[in-house]
Amino acid sequence: MATMEDFDFEIEKIISEVKARNARRVLLQFPEGLLPYATNVASLLEEKAEVEVVTSLDPCWGACDLADYEALTVKADILVHFGHAPWPSKTKVPTLFVECFSTREIAGQAVKVALRLGLKRLILASTIQHVRELPSIKKSLEDAGISVFLKSGSRSAPYPGQVLGCDFSNVHLPNASTVFFIGGGFFHAVGIALFTGKRVISLDPCTGEARDMTPHVKRILLERYAHISRAKAAKKFGVVIGLKSGQTHIDVAKRIKEELHASGKEAYLLAMREVSPERFINLKGIEALVVTACPRIAIEDGPRFPIPVLTLDEIAVVIGRKNWVELYPSLVERGEGENG
């Protein structure tokens, strides 16, 4: 079980920023996983920085969802966004990003798992919390005779090996077919496997548990296939425009609407912050949705909807612009038992 000491909340950095800007009120924004520490952080800041603290309790899953408008509304002088790397966007309220890097030492654990599983060549990946550890994990794995690849180059995932739920460019490498993911939960590990076609072994640094994601990804591929097949029969589509700051793609939604019309379907533009099934109870007649906001909404939340929910790439299959095989690099095609 993680504690506050497992993360670097950079309290001194926040205090300096508060003093430098002569701030009287700050708005704090945490992703779900760091919310348990929100009141501790708020009380530390109120005491040490002598600033009024308001904490945003709206859901937040990424730096694509900065509470800029909310900071403006509560008249905060600074928004402090925890748990994500800086996002390339302009804000009206000055925004301080605190990545909350993990303070755990993981290299020894990673080497044990890699040797036990017989991994010989791998690509290292992690979420923002553990990226600072990746260079030392790489060195320890290499000292144990394992070939390790660590890539950087993405604007939205700036640290070597970092992945987001919608950006896996740092693991797109031809050098190895196995990704060793350091981090908890399924979300990122499943995403890597689904969108790159590579085998993913995940190591949860909190529990020490190692998992092969292949069975989970196969189940999700079946779900995606079912959503696409059902959407092919639908006549009336909703095209969802996300209202979160980094998820608003109006031109894309308009293009999808036109393409659906050209394919003989009806389509309606819908705008919302949280894409949840409850919002569709009173909206009759829509038979399928295309989400132009976060691409993971369709995949993670799709099964909760009574109608098919598709990503942008999946709707391209429905209207015949792509085929299913191009969509998700198939895990099935990879040789079983490969360690590469």
Ligand code: SF4
């Ligand atoms: S768009 Fe979705 S996956 Fe990408 S950063 Fe935002 S919440 Fe995460």
